[in-house]
Amino acid sequence: MSERLSRARAVRLGWTFAAVVVLCALPFYLDAFWLRIGLFSMAAAVGAVGLGLLSGTAGQLSLGHAFFLAVGAYGYVWLAGEPGPGLPTALAAVLAVLLAGVAGGLFSPVAGRVRGVYLGVATLALVFLGHHVLLTADSVTGGFNGRSVPPLEVGGFSFSADSELSLLGVPFGAEERLWYLGLALFAITWFTARGLLRGRPGRALVALRDSETAAAVMGVDVSRYRSAAFVVSSMYAGLAGVMLALAFRRVVPDYFGLVLSVDYLAMIVIGGLGSVAGATAGAVFVTALPLLMTRYADQLPLVAAPGTTDGAVGPTEAARYLYGAAIVLILLFAPDGLHGLVRRLRARLRSRRTAPPPADAASPSQPPASAVRAKEPTP
């Protein structure tokens, strides 16, 4: 048994290594358009992992994710920029993430007490109130037109196209440099989130989601864990906000609206609740689909070229149609999301190849996503 486990681990390590190599090699082959899709996807994935922790694992519905993204993005811009304290950019980025965590903590009087749909709508309020503040607090946020984002500099190395740099004959502009930054931050997110989920806090949060009363009886401090989930999720959102700001190079209030919150919710549900890999897959799907659709619109049937009016279906609209339909279809046929779909496919493949003992079908260290929907035993 242990021999098989270690072999499985070696295979998994091999795949991880291959994925890392491919991801690191991509900037040498892809042009800026694809790299930008990658950057937005990585930022979205970080945010989605945070929301997955909160809404998927801890079962606290949040529609306020856009607000915490905005805190991270604007926090960075204000801390690093002029007007503002003008701190070193790396320090500003770290402080912006902490600031988002503080914002989540300030919300904990509500987050610790309000439950279910009520919490969802209460967090909706954050988005609207936050948007209002972004529009009116001109001196900090730049008002309706937003502010431009100072490029990140770490130890004299600038993540922008200011200085000439080329590696192996490939010119390294802002996108290429930010790609590696994004990869590093995403890797940090991936491992910290998995560590959290598999360790004691993750178990406590799952217990809270399934039954608060039972969790409290088991010794989980309910309101502390509920608030902590909010703080941690907000920090991931803040990090995603910083990454988005760096990728966009300009932050505007209208981006951080309800639509963004809903997009993040869609990411984690499409990906499959309660799993880091699922949240990542959902984030890539939701982020890349509209961009790809817009780019390749002219090659799609029934889609008019951008700019044509008189009621024709433009590429942006086509992307929205497809996006909406994809949400409905995925959830109609796989209510546990892409992650559940992949797991079922894999289980089917495996059972066809060999007939393993049933305990092998789901790895024991990972709570099955279907537990989210598992019916509670009726008393």
Next chain:
Amino acid sequence: MTTFLDNIFNGLALGAVYALVALGFVIIFKASGVMNFAHGSLLLLGGYLTAVFHDDLGFAGALAVAVLVTAAVAGAMDRFLLHAGGTDPHTAHVQTIVTIGVDIVILTDLSRRIGGDLLSLGDPWGDSVSGLGPVTVADSRIAAIVVSTVVIAGVFALFRYTSWGLSLRASAEDVEAAALMGVRLVRIRTLAWCLAGALAALAAVFLAAFPAPGLERTTGQIALKAFPAAILGGMASPPGALAGSLLIGLTEALVAGYQSDLHILGEGFGDVAPYAVMVLVLLVRPTGLFGGKAAVRV
């Protein structure tokens, strides 16, 4: 004083319209546990259909068509798209996200059709006004209050006196017990969605009537303000939704009316004031004003 009365009246009219929308939310939530994000686009659909048909069918005919079609769309949505997990309440959050998907599709299509236009619904009140004591009010606002009151009273009567209402209340209380008593859950649910759709279509008329300039593609977003209204009252309580709507309507109208005195809060605070009120209320009462304490059985 006149300004104050003006604002109060505006608030009541606004609250009456929000009540139509919020009641729809609450009915859907009671029947299926789903938070319907597509409510805004249902509302817009109702308004759009009224606008398209009023030339040929007259206002009343167009409104009837709009109400019926919107109700049918809402019912179809429930029947065909939201039964992925059956009536198991634990799938409610997945179904909530499905409504987001439906909302995106409907809203994209309607926005494309409406474009930047302002559509007139051809309502009979036009821009006429009446004097009501010291204040002058738009007839459409009076109509909004009267019609909403009548319709909401009708809906409450449905809850109270029909077998459908009884079944709905029973299934909201305890799904399994209701099913064992022979309540046809699926039918009850679909009817609830139809009713909510019809209410949304009706609300669209008053949201687009004078003094609003007409139906635009953003009109549906107003449905989002019915969220705080429904939550304020307690999501599972129709009378609560009513009280919450009036509170939200009054807050919005008063804050907008006295904006010059509240300039410290920034321009356009009236639009977000309902959310601020909601957060304050939830801090004190986490299940809304009328929501009961949930008893937990271990």
